[in-house]
Amino acid sequence: MTDPVGELQTILGPKGWLSGTDVEPYRRDWLNRYGVAPLGVARPANTAEVAAVVKACREAGVAVIPQGGNTGLCGGAVADQANAVIISLSRMTAIGEPDPESGSIAVDAGVVLATLHEALEPHGLMFPMHLGAEGSARIGGLIGTNAGGSQAFRYGMMQDLVLGLEVVTPNGEIWDGLRAVQKDNAGYQLRKLFCGAEGTLGIVTRAVLRLYPTPRQQASALLVMSDFAAAVSFGAFLRSEAGEFLAGLEFFSDVGLALALKHLQDLAYQLESRGDVYLLVELASGSTRVPLDEILNSALEWGMEQGLVTDGALANSGAQRAQFWRLREEQPEGQRLEGEQLKHDISVPPGAIARFIEAGTGLCNDILPGVRINPFGHLGDGNIHYNLSPPEGRSDFNGKAGAFAEALAALATKMGGSFAAEHGLGRAKIAMADRNRAPIERDLMARLKRAFDPRGTMNPGVLVRASQ
Amino acid sequence: MTDPVGELQTILGPKGWLSGTDVEPYRRDWLNRYGVAPLGVARPANTAEVAAVVKACREAGVAVIPQGGNTGLCGGAVADQANAVIISLSRMTAIGEPDPESGSIAVDAGVVLATLHEALEPHGLMFPMHLGAEGSARIGGLIGTNAGGSQAFRYGMMQDLVLGLEVVTPNGEIWDGLRAVQKDNAGYQLRKLFCGAEGTLGIVTRAVLRLYPTPRQQASALLVMSDFAAAVSFGAFLRSEAGEFLAGLEFFSDVGLALALKHLQDLAYQLESRGDVYLLVELASGSTRVPLDEILNSALEWGMEQGLVTDGALANSGAQRAQFWRLREEQPEGQRLEGEQLKHDISVPPGAIARFIEAGTGLCNDILPGVRINPFGHLGDGNIHYNLSPPEGRSDFNGKAGAFAEALAALATKMGGSFAAEHGLGRAKIAMADRNRAPIERDLMARLKRAFDPRGTMNPGVLVRASQ
Numbered sequence: 001m002t003d004p005v006g007e008l009q010t011i012l013g014p015k016g017w018l019s020g021t022d023v024e025p026y027r028r029d030w031l032n033r034y035g036v037a038p039l040g041v042a043r044p045a046n047t048a049e050v051a052a053v054v055k056a057c058r059e060a061g062v063a064v065i066p067q068g069g070n071t072g073l074c075g076g077a078v079a080d081q082a083n084a085v086i087i088s089l090s091r092m093t094a095i096g097e098p099d100p101e102s103g104s105i106a107v108d109a110g111v112v113l114a115t116l117h118e119a120l121e122p123h124g125l126m127f128p129m130h131l132g133a134e135g136s137a138r139i140g141g142l143i144g145t146n147a148g149g150s151q152a153f154r155y156g157m158m159q160d161l162v163l164g165l166e167v168v169t170p171n172g173e174i175w176d177g178l179r180a181v182q183k184d185n186a187g188y189q190l191r192k193l194f195c196g197a198e199g200t201l202g203i204v205t206r207a208v209l210r211l212y213p214t215p216r217q218q219a220s221a222l223l224v225m226s227d228f229a230a231a232v233s234f235g236a237f238l239r240s241e242a243g244e245f246l247a248g249l250e251f252f253s254d255v256g257l258a259l260a261l262k263h264l265q266d267l268a269y270q271l272e273s274r275g276d277v278y279l280l281v282e283l284a285s286g287s288t289r290v291p292l293d294e295i296l297n298s299a300l301e302w303g304m305e306q307g308l309v310t311d312g313a314l315a316n317s318g319a320q321r322a323q324f325w326r327l328r329e330e331q332p333e334g335q336r337l338e339g340e341q342l343k344h345d346i347s348v349p350p351g352a353i354a355r356f357i358e359a360g361t362g363l364c365n366d367i368l369p370g371v372r373i374n375p376f377g378h379l380g381d382g383n384i385h386y387n388l389s390p391p392e393g394r395s396d397f398n399g400k401a402g403a404f405a406e407a408l409a410a411l412a413t414k415m416g417g418s419f420a421a422e423h424g425l426g427r428a429k430i431a432m433a434d435r436n437r438a439p440i441e442r443d444l445m446a447r448l449k450r451a452f453d454p455r456g457t458m459n460p461g462v463l464v465r466a467s468q
Numbered sequence: 469m470t471d472p473v474g475e476l477q478t479i480l481g482p483k484g485w486l487s488g489t490d491v492e493p494y495r496r497d498w499l500n501r502y503g504v505a506p507l508g509v510a511r512p513a514n515t516a517e518v519a520a521v522v523k524a525c526r527e528a529g530v531a532v533i534p535q536g537g538n539t540g541l542c543g544g545a546v547a548d549q550a551n552a553v554i555i556s557l558s559r560m561t562a563i564g565e566p567d568p569e570s571g572s573i574a575v576d577a578g579v580v581l582a583t584l585h586e587a588l589e590p591h592g593l594m595f596p597m598h599l600g601a602e603g604s605a606r607i608g609g610l611i612g613t614n615a616g617g618s619q620a621f622r623y624g625m626m627q628d629l630v631l632g633l634e635v636v637t638p639n640g641e642i643w644d645g646l647r648a649v650q651k652d653n654a655g656y657q658l659r660k661l662f663c664g665a666e667g668t669l670g671i672v673t674r675a676v677l678r679l680y681p682t683p684r685q686q687a688s689a690l691l692v693m694s695d696f697a698a699a700v701s702f703g704a705f706l707r708s709e710a711g712e713f714l715a716g717l718e719f720f721s722d723v724g725l726a727l728a729l730k731h732l733q734d735l736a737y738q739l740e741s742r743g744d745v746y747l748l749v750e751l752a753s754g755s756t757r758v759p760l761d762e763i764l765n766s767a768l769e770w771g772m773e774q775g776l777v778t779d780g781a782l783a784n785s786g787a788q789r790a791q792f793w794r795l796r797e798e799q800p801e802g803q804r805l806e807g808e809q810l811k812h813d814i815s816v817p818p819g820a821i822a823r824f825i826e827a828g829t830g831l832c833n834d835i836l837p838g839v840r841i842n843p844f845g846h847l848g849d850g851n852i853h854y855n856l857s858p859p860e861g862r863s864d865f866n867g868k869a870g871a872f873a874e875a876l877a878a879l880a881t882k883m884g885g886s887f888a889a890e891h892g893l894g895r896a897k898i899a900m901a902d903r904n905r906a907p908i909e910r911d912l913m914a915r916l917k918r919a920f921d922p923r924g925t926m927n928p929g930v931l932v933r934a935s936q
Contacts, residue, residue, distance in 0.1 A: 101704040101819025102850070124708065148651050157650070159657060160628055164884075173908050181815040182625070182849045183616050184886035185664050186901050187893055187913045187931055189627060192660035196653050208884075213708035236569040240592065240681035243754045244712035286711045287763055295757050347649040351569025381650045382570070416632075416647050416676075420654035433654050440641050444920070445655045451919035452912070463655055 004060035005039055008085065011052045016043045016091070026067060026086050027078060030133075034075030034427055038065065038084040043091045047166060047174055047205040050087060054203065055172030057085050058457050064170075065459055066199035068141025069112065071133035073343065074426025076198045076462045077141065087203060089140045095119050103211045104163055104180045109140025109204050116209075125211045128155035132329060140204045146196030148422035150250055153350075153380025155212065157422070159195035164208035167194055170201070170453035180208045193448075198424055199459040201452040215284035218247065219292040221300060222324045223312035224275035225251075228354035230308035231277050235350065235379045237302065238281065242295050248282030250328045251353075252376035257327065259374065259389070260334030267330060268323060273311045279379065280328050282321075331376045335387055340396050342388040342404055346412045347421035350382040356415055360386060363407045367400050383421045409436050425463050434465070472528035473507055476553065479520045484511045484559070494535060494554050495546065498601075502543030502895055506533065506552040511559045515634060515642055515673040518555060522671065523640030525553055526925050532638075533927055534667035536609025537580065539601035541811065542894025544666045544930045545609065555671060557608045563587050571679045572631055572648045577608025577672050593679045596623035600797060608672045614664030616890035618716055621848025623680065625890070627663035632676035635662055638669070638921035648676045661916075666892055667927040669920040683752035686715065687760040688789045689768060691780035692743035693719075696822035698776035699745050703818065703847045705770065706749065710763050716750030718796045719821075720844035725795065727842065727857070728802030735798060736791060741779045747847065748796050750789075799844045803855055808864050810856040810872055814880045815889035818850040824883055828854060831875045836868050851889045877904050893931050902933070 009017050018026070019040040028035035039062065044050045057064045063084035067077040079086060089110035096106035098120060105127075107116060113134040116127055129142065131149035141147075143165070148157045155161065164179040167190075177191055184191075194204060225231040231251050238246055254276050261267055281299075283292045296314060303309030315321035335341050348356045357375050364371050370391030377385045386408055390397055397404070409419030413436045420429050434442055442464065449456075449464050477485050486494070487508040496503035507530065512518045525532045531552035535545040547554060557578040564574035566588060573595075575584060581602040584595055597610065599617035609615075611633070616625045623629065632647040635658075645659055652659075662672060693699040699719050706714055722744050729735055749767075751760045764782060771777030783789035803809050816824045825843050832839050838859030845853045854876055858865055865872070877887035881904045888897050902910055910932065917924075917932050 099817060099819050101700055102817035103707065104817060146653050146657065148653075152651065156624070156628065159660060160624065169908065169912070175908050175912065176906060177909065178884070179886065180817040180884040181886055181889070183620065183815040183846075183851045183889040185614050185616075185890055185892045186886050186888035186897070186905065187664075187909070188669075188916055189614065189660055189664050190909065190912060192627060192657055192663075195660075196655075196657050201656075213711055232569055239571065240754050243681055245755075286708050287713075289763050289766070290758050295755055298757070347651040349567060349570035349572060349648040351567050378651075383651045417649045418647065418652035418654050421649070421651035422653055424653045425655055429654070437654060438644060440637065440643050441645065441655070441658070444637070444643065444658060447919040448656055448916070451915040 004056050004062055007056045008040070008042060008053060011049060011056065012042055012044060016045060016049065018043065026070065026088055029075045029078045030071050031073060034080065035078035036080055036082055038079040038082065038086050041086045041088055043088050045091050047168065050168045050203055050205050051172045051174050053085065053087055054168050058171055058455060061457065063457055063460050066144065066203040068109065068138035068144070069133065069136040071137045072141065072145055072426060073423045074428040076424060076426030080427060080461050089138060092205065098123050098125050098211055100125060102180060104208050105211055106178065106206065106208045107139055108206050109138065111139045113137050113139065113142060120211065124214050126214045127209055128212055129158065129161060132332065139207060143195050143204045143207060144197065144199045145424045148383060150248055150378055153249065153378060154246060159192050161210045162191055162195055162207055163210055165191045165194055165204055166206035167202040167204055170458040178206060178208055196424065198426060198463045200449060200463045202458065213286050215286050216288050217292055218282060218284040219296045220282045220315040220321045220324055221296055221312055222271060223279040223281060223300065224271060224273060224310045225277040225279050226275065226308060226310050228277050228357050231279050231379060232351060232354050234279065234303050234308045238299055241299055242283055245283040245285045245290065245292060246380065247284035248280060249380040250280040251379045252278050252328055252331050253374055255372055256331045256334060256374040256376050259338050260327065260330045263334050263337035264330055267326060269327065271311050271313055275310050280324055328376065335374055335389055338389050340390055342397060342401055344386040344405060344408045345421045345423040346384045346386045346408060346417060346419060348382045348412055348415045348417035350379065352415050353379065353382055353384060356384065356411065359411055360408055363411060364388065364404060367403045367407065368398055382417065405432065427462055430463065430465060472524050472530055475524045476508070476510060476521060479517060479524065480510055480512060484513060484517065486511065494538065494556055497543045497546045498539050499541060502548065503546035504548055504550055506547040506550065506554050509554045509556055511556045513559050515636065518636045518671055518673050519640045519642050521553065521555055522636050526639055526923060529925065531925055531928050534612065534671040536577065536606035537601065537604040539605045540609065540613055540894060541891045542896040544892060544894030548895060548929050557606060560673065566591050566593050566679055568593060570648060572676050573679055574646065574674060574676050575607055576674050577606065579607045581605050581607065581610060588679065592682050594682045595677055596680050597626065597629060600800065607675060611663050611672045611675060612665065612667045613892045616851060618718055618846055621717065621846060622714060627660050629678045630659055630663055630675055631678055633659045633662055633672055634674035635670040635672055638926040646674060646676055664892065666894060666931045668917060668931045670926065681754050683754050684756050685760055686750060686752040687764045688750045688783040688792055689764055689780055690739060690792045691747040691749060691768065692739060692741060692778045693745040693747050694743065694776055694778050696745050696825050699747050699847060700819060700822050702747065702771050702776045706767055709767055710751055713751040713753045713758065713760060714848065715752035716748060717848040718748040719847045720746050720796055720799050721842055723840055724799045724802060724842040724844050727806050728795065728798045731802050731805035732798055735794060737795065739779050739781055743778050748792055796844065803842055803857055806857050808858055810865060810869055812854040812873060812876045813889045813891040814852045814854050814876060814885060814887060816850045816852065816880055816883045816885035818847065820883050821847065821850055821852060824852065824879065827879055828876055831879060832856065832872060835871050835875065836866055850885065873900065895930055898931065898933060
């Protein structure tokens with residue numbers, strides 16, 4: 001094994017190579033659970049440099065760890081060994097001209113999601129992906145983790161929004177798959193496969209993304225639901241009555257609302273009554289001829305007649321709409337400020353959400369009586385962030401973190417869902433996948449990994465075990 | 469090598485094994501271009517029998533060819549050697565109960581698409597895939613070829629509509645990936661990879677599909693456009709004005725209309741004037757509160773003011789709507805009845821459709837002056853069925869079939885599109901893929917193939933060359 005650092009410095013120049021203490025901002029993951037200091041951080045300026053770095057590392061037997069905004073929650077974008085180089089895509093931030101007639105745009109992997117949103121605004125176009133980390137998360141990482149977010153039930157996950165990709169393969173070749181069409185059946189769906197591969201099969205350097213026209217009007221409501229089953233029934237009703245305009249269908253619980261209101265002083269809850277469950281409903285349309293408010297009001301009235309909705313209000317201004325959304329979006333922050341917490345990224349068939357939450361409550365209380373359960377998330381696709389805080393008066397989980405995670409993963413699996421809905425496996429959930437998925441599934445994944453990366457230098461230890 | 473026929477007969481019983489002349493209905497492909505008589509046709513009754521057949525064939529070194537409705541256009545579902553067994557999924561036709569709250573249903577691979585549509589009707593649910601062969605095409609084949617059709621621009625292709633899969637792998641193991649959630653990031657997206665793999669990585673035996681509520685109203689219009697560029701501009705306008713309800717955006721040319729009217733006596737064209745290009749627009753909504761007719765009329769008026777639309781009519785009844793659709797759907801049949809034809813399954817970025825058709829016309833006339841060009845297809849996703857008939861008075865293409873195919877494939881590739889948009893590669897387009905795609909892309913596909921099917925017994929000779 002040669003020392004590759006000199007070669008990397010030559011490839012990258014002084015602006016492209018960080019070492020020593022400069023590595024610190026890149027070293028640890030978002031939740032500060034993973035990350036060993038690597039040889040250095042490469043910050044290539046273009047795809048050719050990415051390819052050259054990958055090739056040099058491969059020849060030197062050095063692991064390569066692609067990193068975008070480093071907002072992942074499963075530790076997939078930091079090193080677990082010193083003999084590694086982090087490749088940060090943060091200098092590759094070019095945004096192409098949007099093509100409004102085709103509904104597409106080409107962007108570099110390092111573009112921050114919120115920056116893309118802003119760039120599209122003057123064109124009357126939108127990229128329909130929204131999630132809490134959008135101010136930091138970069139396109140390449142969002143593709144690598146197949147991000148979902150709050151509009152996935154309508155517009156799809158990242159794999160549904162990617163038309164074309166450019167990828168540097170594990171041996172440093174460049175695959176130019178930058179086509180701009182939805183329909184391309186010329187062989188295996190490589191563009192779909194790289195979405196969610198967590199940088200273990202190659203490094204996404206550029207993508208052609210699907211765009212949609214920006215809606216011209218929207219209507220938002222905050223509703224108090226009688227219980228989770230009511231939220232599920234009401235969600236199904238909305239899908240059939242207003243499915244085309246449904247742009248948001250988010251839920252949270254009173255546990256989470258109370259924590260958010262307790263810790264975030266500027267947060268306001270303006271409805272008259274409280275309940276166990278809240279629903280944030282948003283409709284949007286490109287046509288100004290659709291009576292969105294009337295449709296939403298009428299759905300709300302139906303829900304009240306049926307006893308599903310106990311209170312509710314339509315947003316009467318952009319400011320009120322923003323307040324409604326903040327109640328949902330501050331759920332993680334409120335719980336974080338309360339102290340220790342455990343996050344579980346569950347999905348179940350949307351019709352099974354209430355049953356999952358009820359069964360999960362039983363399991364969690366068996367493990368640690370009084371544990372505070374704060375489920376929130378995306379009703380439309382069954383994605384529940386089933387997060388826990390310690391029982392009132394306790395500051396920890398009495399060493400039961402693993403027991404909670406396993407019980408909830410097994411329950412989601414049994415109900416036809418997933419224990420890794422939108423955050424992926426990373427380093428955090430490989431063992432969980434091995435336990436909850438059949439050996440044949442894990443074996444097929446290991447075969448894939450070996451086929452693309454026989455030397456095992458591309459983000460090793462993420463998604464699949466090398467030995468699998 | 470042992471003779472596996474006796475073993476297969478034992479596995480399958482008398483109803484499950486066809487040989488001799490009984491093989492005939494399965495032997496040739498839809499276009500009658502491919503197909504050698506195999507050892508026999510296996511018609512397994514369930515997944516376990518599929519697995520047993522695959523295992524027996526693998527051990528005997530016999531090729532396995534999965535076949536659904538055998539409506540594919542690229543020869544991917546028939547044998548190219550005698551030492552092969554066709555596995556027809558046609559006896560596996562169970563349809564589960566739809567889950568309306570989750571929007572999903574589990575079905576066997578042998579279910580005919582139109583049968584699924586009918587089964588869902590009483591539930592107020594729909595599976596949004598429509599294509600000409602829906603009366604014969606089976607779910608497994610539609611998954612294997614990643615079918616698209618006329619609603620793909622809105623609801624996606626098969627890969628976007630599959631939530632979970634059950635697959636028999638090339639070595640006869642069963643992968644149970646029958647989950648029913650959109651969000652499942654627990655590793656590589658195997659469910660997406662098997663879509664479009666054309667049975668070369670395994671045999672799809674069962675699937676969980678995504679369902680949508682049936683719209684409660686629709687509005688359809690047939691429009692005469694001033695030219696292809698006008699059709700593209702008008703399509704982009706509709707996407708921004710009525711994108712949520714746009715359920716159909718199909719185009720065809722006057723060449724195709726004339727052929728259809730000439731050969732199909734019961735076909736009627738009821739607008740006053742003709743033009744070069746026609747657009748079939750359909751809006752649909754789950755809400756009865758949306759003024760669909762008004763929205764469509766107003767778009768039509770705008771199009772006329774802009775000089776894009778020269779004539780048009782809204783369907784005033786279900787019967788008239790059906791007539792409009794038949795004008796589009798009989799395009800292939802009208803051209804078939806005219807005699808020899810060449811089919812090209814192209815996609816380009818939707819905004820580039822008019823440029824492709826213009827440039828293609830130039831190329832084709834250079835190859836054979838006067839060749840009749842009949843482009844029709846899906847405006848929303850840029851999918852052009854760019855089909856040719858010989859020049860007036862000729863009955864053949866003067867041996868130029870290959871020249872047309874190559875010129876159009878190269879043009880589509882250059883414009884960021886695909887020469888295999890929704891029909892796949894099969895046996896017909898492997899060489900074309902090798903010429904039009906970079907070696908690295910074909911190499912990655914060959915690696916995938918070898919990783920899943922190292923012995924090369926699963927649908928060999930389809931999608932990738934064994935030697936690649």
